[in-house]
Amino acid sequence: xxxxxxxxxxxxxxxxxxxxxxxxxxxxxxxxxxxxxxxxxxxxxxxxxxxxxxxxxxxxxxxxxxxxxxxxxxxxxxxxxxxxxxxxxxxxxxxxxxxxxxxxxxxxxxxxxxxxx
Amino acid sequence: xxxxxxxxxxxxxxxxxxxxxxxxxxxxxxxxxxxxxxxxxxxxxxxxxxxxxxxxxxxxxxxxxxxxxxxxxxxxxxxxxxxxxxxxxxxxxxxxxxxxxxxxxxxxxxxxxxxxxxxxxxxxxxxxxxxxxxxxxxxxxxxxxxxxxxxxxxxxxxxxxxxxxxxxxxxxxxxxxxxxxxxxxxxxxxxxxxxxxxxxxxxxxxxxxxxxxxxxxxxxxxxxxxxxxxxxxxxxxxxxxxxxxxxxxxxxxxxxxxxxxxxxxxxxxxxxxxxxxxxxxxxxxxxxxxxxxxxxxxxxxxxxxxxxxxxxxxxxxxxxxxxxx
Numbered sequence: 001x002x003x004x005x006x007x008x009x010x011x012x013x014x015x016x017x018x019x020x021x022x023x024x025x026x027x028x029x030x031x032x033x034x035x036x037x038x039x040x041x042x043x044x045x046x047x048x049x050x051x052x053x054x055x056x057x058x059x060x061x062x063x064x065x066x067x068x069x070x071x072x073x074x075x076x077x078x079x080x081x082x083x084x085x086x087x088x089x090x091x092x093x094x095x096x097x098x099x100x101x102x103x104x105x106x107x108x109x110x111x112x113x114x115x116x117x
Numbered sequence: 118x119x120x121x122x123x124x125x126x127x128x129x130x131x132x133x134x135x136x137x138x139x140x141x142x143x144x145x146x147x148x149x150x151x152x153x154x155x156x157x158x159x160x161x162x163x164x165x166x167x168x169x170x171x172x173x174x175x176x177x178x179x180x181x182x183x184x185x186x187x188x189x190x191x192x193x194x195x196x197x198x199x200x201x202x203x204x205x206x207x208x209x210x211x212x213x214x215x216x217x218x219x220x221x222x223x224x225x226x227x228x229x230x231x232x233x234x235x236x237x238x239x240x241x242x243x244x245x246x247x248x249x250x251x252x253x254x255x256x257x258x259x260x261x262x263x264x265x266x267x268x269x270x271x272x273x274x275x276x277x278x279x280x281x282x283x284x285x286x287x288x289x290x291x292x293x294x295x296x297x298x299x300x301x302x303x304x305x306x307x308x309x310x311x312x313x314x315x316x317x318x319x320x321x322x323x324x325x326x327x328x329x330x331x332x333x334x335x336x337x338x339x340x341x342x343x344x345x346x347x348x349x350x351x352x353x354x355x356x357x358x359x360x361x362x363x364x365x366x367x368x369x370x371x372x373x374x375x376x377x378x379x380x381x382x383x384x385x386x387x388x389x390x391x392x393x394x395x396x397x398x399x400x401x402x403x404x405x406x407x408x409x410x411x412x413x414x415x416x417x418x419x420x421x422x423x424x425x426x427x428x429x430x431x432x433x434x435x436x437x438x439x440x441x442x
């Protein structure tokens with residue numbers, strides 16, 4: 001796992017850069033808040049209510065199909081690595097698997113899940 | 118300790134390249150529209166414009182709306198910046214010149230790059246602004262639609278090279294017309310799918326419904342100002358540049374090119390800039406498409422096409438028609 005140490009260091013440096021630049025900006029910038037300035041932007045009119053209201057997220061069924069294919073992708077990563085040595089057997093196994101997932105995709109298509117409503 | 122120095126140099130190099138690539142984009146866009154673009158700051162041709170922009174944003178007042186969720190709102194730029202810049206960690210810029218050439222490099226890149234949506238949604242939700250929230254919802258929709266074609270297109274070179282280590286993928290592309298973009302049939306289609314998925318995943322025109330100046334003003338960052346806005350912009354461009362580098366590495370042979378070895382990183386940069394300019398060219402040529410069209414392109418065309426393309430690549434490699442690893 002030692003190969004990941006530089007990655008962790010890099011992540012820490014990125015965060016440090018962000019925090020330091022925000023801190024420096026805090027020292028340099030003016031700060032003159034007033035109630036109109038701190039109002040939420042809504043094209044100049046006074047905002048009507050909060051934005052945190054219930055509204056339909058039209059794509060939650062698409063999100064389920066996404067999980068289906070994301071699972072497929074998880075299996076395809078190791079498959080991509082061993083394909084050369086494992087040969088045609090590995091190919092046909094995964095082709096059948098993709099075929100089954102593809103049936104799921106076809107079902108979603110026929111049910112109209114992939115349409116925007 | 119050496120790792121820390123390398124990481125520090127890499128961070129600064131990314132910030133420099135990203136700063137000047139914004140200037141390049143503005144000049145390029147200006148040329149396409151018969152304008153001159155930035156000119157007077159750092160005469161001639163605005164060489165100091167990115168630095169002036171950064172200084173200006175640093176001196177701007179930071180407005181936090183009273184109604185916002187302060188913690189989420191203030192943390193969002195950092196959460197957004199982290200994955201956007203961390204994707205550079207596994208990219209080798211020449212043989213042995215890189216931070217960490219992990220053996221799962223491509224997987225690491227894809228996994229980290231998709232995390233940007235967390236910071237983006239935090240910004241959209243924390244602002245308590247209707248435009249920002251709508252934009253964040255659209256962004257989630259778009260990310261889950263275009264991440265899959267992106268992954269499958271990026272897997273094609275992995276199958277061809279038989280490795281997820283980025284340096285091994287470059288080494289596999291050596292030789293005349295060895296770049297994977299020249300691989301007959303498969304390479305060109307995969308590169309096309311990669312570029313389309315990149316434009317969509319980066320939320321650029323014609324897939325910029327989450328920004329949509331005419332309806333959502335500036336999208337999820339409408340309430341941000343000053344340095345927080347600068348960090349979000351930096352992250353967004355860093356993500357695009359990182360994806361361009363990955364495209365250059367997977368399809369255009371990375372650091373490979375004529376001339377001595379030390380030219381390698383310059384070749385790599387040149388190819389990444391070419392991919393970036395391709396995306397920019399599309400951006401300034403097309404109009405925004407509707408949300409139902411965006412969904413249809415991804416789920417009904419790009420996703421099945423990339424899966425079939427990946428299977429075809431797998432068949433070619435498994436049957437032994439591919440080049441030796």
